[in-house]
């Protein structure tokens with residue numbers, strides 16, 4: 001192997017610039033770790049005239065993908081352009097040309113990861129995508145390598161910084177969802193069209209990738225049930241707080257007896273849960289392993305240099321494999337068959353807030369309806385609204401099946417004494433009271 005490895009980039013935006021900076025600034029360390037130097041040779045961009053915030057004097061900028069994908073000197077292609085179809089075609093072409101690929105593209109990996117991995121395996125190439133989940137946190141390596149000896153039972157993640165920022169601001173500043181979103185947009189934490197973040201799709205993509213690797217099963221994006229935080233009301237965060245919980249958008253995945261449950265939903269999390277302390281734009285993934293017990297991986301989920309660290313670590317892994325002559329040998333084929341867990345097997349505690357008539361016997365009618373479905377209450381709050389002659393009732397159930405809860409909720413809406421079911425959320429953990 002030569003004393004220099006050449007890397008080609010597809011994209012030179014926020015992440016691509018970070019990759020160039022990191023490779024440039026860490027030359028000595030890279031040479032020491034790898035026994036060779038690493039050089040970014042050429043970069044695909046859309047606009048050659050654009051001002052770049054990195055020095056590109058020694059790099060060929062091009063608008064022709066073949067200048068990267070067909071250059072025999074380039075061993076490793078880093079895809080940081082985003083999007084799905086074009087990026088996918090480029091990556092497949094890179095594998096055909098026997099180049100190893102590192103990608104940060106969660107949208108693409110969530111949708112087409114298995115197909116791309118297949119193409120990599122057929123061509124004896126490496127395909128790494130650490131940066132696609134939780135930016136700078138080495139969570140995929142943590143799962144695939146660090147916990148490879150364990151049996152992972154459950155994953156819970158705060159894997160979207162935008163929604164965590166919005167919920168943290170609502171919680172700490174007492175502002176509405178709309179105001180918190182506006183602030184996040186002004187600070188650059190949320191896009192002008194925030195749908196993919198606030199509707200939970202971005203987190204769902206990351207949970208699909210995490211679930212595949214943690215449980216060695218073929219988790220598809222459609223397997224992930226998604227509810228976002230759009231329009232969430234401050235009152236629910238405030239009642240949650242009173243009861244010992246904090247609201248987070250939680251990606252949850254669990255796999256037992258070949259039965260899979262993966263979802264993303266706003267969740268009232270006990271303040272004593274390790275994830276409850278993850279604030280603002282930070283990310284964290286909580287992993288529960290049969291042998292290791294509780295672990296948590298915490299850090300920045302995005303940003304130029306944090307994300308670049310994950311990418312350059314992948315580049316280093318690919319170069320190490322090249323030097324050892326073991327590329328294209330990742331054992332990450334799904335091992336287990338998958339079936340989705342039916343609602344009768346999905347267990348959880350639930351928070352409900354409703355308006356009811358302010359008269360005697362109302363609460364007993366509601367609790368009878370739940371008891372008939374074997375659901376009991378753990379915490380109850382009731383605040384009469386004398387002016388409107390109604391009562392606001394909040395309760396948290398003990399653990400029950402999703403099927404029983406859904407059934408009780410449907411019947412609850414039909415009760416004469418219930419004027420409106422305002423909201424309901426999953427609850428995780430026991431509140432410290």
Ligand SMILES: NC(=O)c1ccc[n+]([C@@H]2O[C@H](COP(=O)([O-])OP(=O)(O)OC[C@H]3O[C@@H](n4cnc5c(N)ncnc54)[C@H](OP(=O)(O)O)[C@@H]3O)[C@@H](O)[C@H]2O)c1
Pocket residue numbers: 010011012013014015016044045046047048050063079080081082083086104105106107131132135301302303304307
């Ligand atoms: N930003 C983060 O913190 C972060 C974190 C984790 C993962 N990611 C993922 O990393 C990827 C890149 O994100 P980013 O924030 O760096 O995006 P970005 O700032 O928008 O940069 C995209 C780059 O790709 C180039 N590009 C896009 N489409 C192209 C095309 N069709 N042909 C040629 N060049 C094209 C653009 O060229 P021009 O510069 O000429 O326009 C630009 O340099 C995405 O998949 C994203 O999901 C980002």
